[in-house]
Amino acid sequence: MTRLPEPVTALAAALGRLPGIGPRSAERIALHVVQSDPTAVRDLAAALTLARERVASCSICGALTESQPCPVCTDPRRDATTVCIVERALDVLSLEKSGTYRGHYHVLGGKLSPLNGVGPEDLRIAPLEQRLDRAPAREIILALGGDVEGDATAHYLARRLAGRGARISRLAQGLPAGGGLEFADELTLSRALEGRRDMAP
Amino acid sequence: MERNGSRSPRKPTDLPQRGQRRFFRGGCRGGIHSTVATGASFTQNHGVHLAELRLRDFRNYGRLDAQFTPGFHLFLGRNAQGKTNLLEAIYLLATLRSFRGVGGTHMVRHGAKGYFVGGTVVGRGPAEIRAYWSPRERKLSLNGAPVKRLADFLGTLRAVVFCSEDVQLVKGVSRVRRRFLDLLLAQTRPDYLPLLLRYTQALRMRNALLKHPLPDEEQLAGFTAELVRLGDGLSAARRELAPRFAPLAAQAFRRIASEADELGLEYHPSVKGDLAVALANSRSRERTYRTTMVGPHRDDLALRVNGQPAAQYTSEGQKRTLALALKMAQAEYMTGLHGSPPVLLIDDVMGELDATRRAGFLPLLNQSQRAGGQVFMTCTAEEWPRELGRELIRWSVDAGKLNQA
Numbered sequence: 001m002t003r004l005p006e007p008v009t010a011l012a013a014a015l016g017r018l019p020g021i022g023p024r025s026a027e028r029i030a031l032h033v034v035q036s037d038p039t040a041v042r043d044l045a046a047a048l049t050l051a052r053e054r055v056a057s058c059s060i061c062g063a064l065t066e067s068q069p070c071p072v073c074t075d076p077r078r079d080a081t082t083v084c085i086v087e088r089a090l091d092v093l094s095l096e097k098s099g100t101y102r103g104h105y106h107v108l109g110g111k112l113s114p115l116n117g118v119g120p121e122d123l124r125i126a127p128l129e130q131r132l133d134r135a136p137a138r139e140i141i142l143a144l145g146g147d148v149e150g151d152a153t154a155h156y157l158a159r160r161l162a163g164r165g166a167r168i169s170r171l172a173q174g175l176p177a178g179g180g181l182e183f184a185d186e187l188t189l190s191r192a193l194e195g196r197r198d199m200a201p
Numbered sequence: 202m203e204r205n206g207s208r209s210p211r212k213p214t215d216l217p218q219r220g221q222r223r224f225f226r227g228g229c230r231g232g233i234h235s236t237v238a239t240g241a242s243f244t245q246n247h248g249v250h251l252a253e254l255r256l257r258d259f260r261n262y263g264r265l266d267a268q269f270t271p272g273f274h275l276f277l278g279r280n281a282q283g284k285t286n287l288l289e290a291i292y293l294l295a296t297l298r299s300f301r302g303v304g305g306t307h308m309v310r311h312g313a314k315g316y317f318v319g320g321t322v323v324g325r326g327p328a329e330i331r332a333y334w335s336p337r338e339r340k341l342s343l344n345g346a347p348v349k350r351l352a353d354f355l356g357t358l359r360a361v362v363f364c365s366e367d368v369q370l371v372k373g374v375s376r377v378r379r380r381f382l383d384l385l386l387a388q389t390r391p392d393y394l395p396l397l398l399r400y401t402q403a404l405r406m407r408n409a410l411l412k413h414p415l416p417d418e419e420q421l422a423g424f425t426a427e428l429v430r431l432g433d434g435l436s437a438a439r440r441e442l443a444p445r446f447a448p449l450a451a452q453a454f455r456r457i458a459s460e461a462d463e464l465g466l467e468y469h470p471s472v473k474g475d476l477a478v479a480l481a482n483s484r485s486r487e488r489t490y491r492t493t494m495v496g497p498h499r500d501d502l503a504l505r506v507n508g509q510p511a512a513q514y515t516s517e518g519q520k521r522t523l524a525l526a527l528k529m530a531q532a533e534y535m536t537g538l539h540g541s542p543p544v545l546l547i548d549d550v551m552g553e554l555d556a557t558r559r560a561g562f563l564p565l566l567n568q569s570q571r572a573g574g575q576v577f578m579t580c581t582a583e584e585w586p587r588e589l590g591r592e593l594i595r596w597s598v599d600a601g602k603l604n605q606a
Contacts, residue, residue, distance in 0.1 A: 112420060114409035120420060148402045148427055156423030185350075186392040187399075 008034055060131065062107030062124055063092040072096075072105060079103045081138040085128070085157065087111055087145060095143065103141070106131070111144060111153040123153075125160070132164060139167040146173055248573025249324035249541050251291060251358060258313035260286035261601040269575065270594065273566065276579045277606065278598035284579035287598070288362065288546040291577060294320045294330050295360035295544070297341070297351075305334040322358045324541065330357060351394075359388065359543035361532040363550045367524035371511050375501035382468075382502055385446070385531055386438055389538050393438055400431040404498055411491045428496065429477045435497040436470055443468035443502075449533050454526035457554075457561030458519070462506050464526065471499035522558060525550065529565050542574040549579050 016026035058070035082103030144150040174192030256265040315335025447466040454464035472479040504511040595606040
């Protein structure tokens with residue numbers, strides 16, 4: 001039986017370590033690469049290297065950025081006294097896409113998870129406190145996920161950050177906008193009911 | 202979970218999620234379990250029955266294709282021919298787990314890679330279920346489409362099983378009764394299972410923190426807050442169920458108990474007052490035992506006969522009767538809520554009962570028959586109860602072969 005050339009298997013192995021790519025896809029991509037135009041491949045390699053070299057975490061908020069500090073942290077039009085705490089750098093992009101938030105961010109880099117050995121010291125909480133010591137905030141928004149760990153992390157942060165004189169708030173949970181009730185699962189619906197609001201006539 | 206005697210000790214409230222994990226290794230959104238509670242109005246007198254059962258490499262069945270009508274089916278055969286395996290397969294179609302409390306590997310035929318259980322359920326319309334399980338792969342489809350949310354699946358077929366291990370509901374530890382309660386709530390309240398799963402997760406996280414010699418109190422407080430919020434929801438659901446279920450159980454017990462014994466059933470929460478306060482007060486004990494000492498995972502269902510705790514003050518026969526009454530009440534509760542009776546799976550328990558107690562069982566069977574429901578019962582040939590036999594559909598089970606007798 002003929003085997004794939006060693007460079008192809010090595011490439012497939014490297015690709016297979018990427019998120020969302022299984023062994024089959026890795027092999028397919030590797031085979032595609034070795035059969036494509038060398039310039040296209042060279043461009044791809046250059047793009048990969050460049051992206052990795054140019055993008056880093058912001059030294060203040062931890063979001064992905066090309067410049068230090070990131071454009072959000074340096075934008076004078078944004079409200080520096082409001083800090084929104086998120087789990088991952090990707091969450092910053094989601095919130096930015098909504099276009100309604102005009103404050104600053106802080107990326108935790110995860111959430112408390114005792115079963116996976118993630119404690120407060122593994123998250124960017126100490127940098128957050130140092131940052132708040134330097135520039136006190138008026139409001140801290142906890143924009144963490146709604147799973148058990150996310151909720152517990154929010155509780156933890158609310159306690160740890162209390163006493164700074166800042167308002168601490170949490171994102172509302174409930175119905176997705178533009179969706180019918182039939183698309184919401186039972187837990188979301190019951191939370192939406194809990195968090196219902198009065199309507200002005 | 203119906204049979205608990207043979208279970209190895211596991212985490213306290215793991216029952217519904219195990220079944221899900223078996224088929225949904227991660228893909229399921231929060232594991233939502235649903236029974237459509239609005240069904241009563243338009244399922245009235247609409248019996249739900251299993252019209253076809255197909256097995257491949259399941260237990261001792263290499264291949265089985267059988268058609269069933271509504272009515273009373275009797276599986277007759279010597280011991281160890283595969284009668285109970287048929288009930289197990291039907292129960293699996295309803296709940297995605299075994300009532301024998303075992304995982305998928307136990308149900309795969311010796312030497313085979315995986316098992317397949319398929320069935321056609323006729324109710325409001327035909328529904329075809331296909332479930333395949335192997336250690337490497339699980340597949341579940343309903344009418345040809347892969348099931349993404351359990352909410353879309355559970356409730357297609359509803360079943361209540363009666364087996365001799367039910368006696369553990371009376372004799373066994375509180376976990377057995379908690380499971381019974383959880384299963385009943387999960388079968389009847391769509392929001393219950395997600396809550397239970399989240400509570401279990403929060404509990405495991407909190408216990409992981411408590412394992413440290415010096416737990417981080419602030420972090421603990423974060424998970425405690427979550428535990429309290431979820432725990433309050435669980436207690437509320439259980440507290441609400443108990444008074445509705447208790448009269449059904451008492452009534453069923455009166456019907457099948459030989460003497461005029463009175464069954465009392467009461468929800469015994471581990472924490473009577475505020476869970477947050479109770480958790481705070483138990484911190485010193487938690488330091489010693491390094492685990493969460495109070496909460497819904499320590500609740501119990503108190504069973505009393507004539508005011509005395511049933512586990513200590515009843516005979517073996519009474520315990521069996523009581524367990525049977527609980528299951529009958531479960532079936533009646535589900536019938537009341539959904540408008541159609543669940544499929545009744547009766548594993549050999551009739552043989553344990555004397556004629557009077559068997560007679561007490563008849564109303565439930567008649568009700569099922571009137572509503573176009575279905576009953577499956579196993580018996581060894583010698584002991585089948587003749588007074589039940591009017592319109593029995595008899596099957597002989599012999600070494601993994603099923604034939605209409």
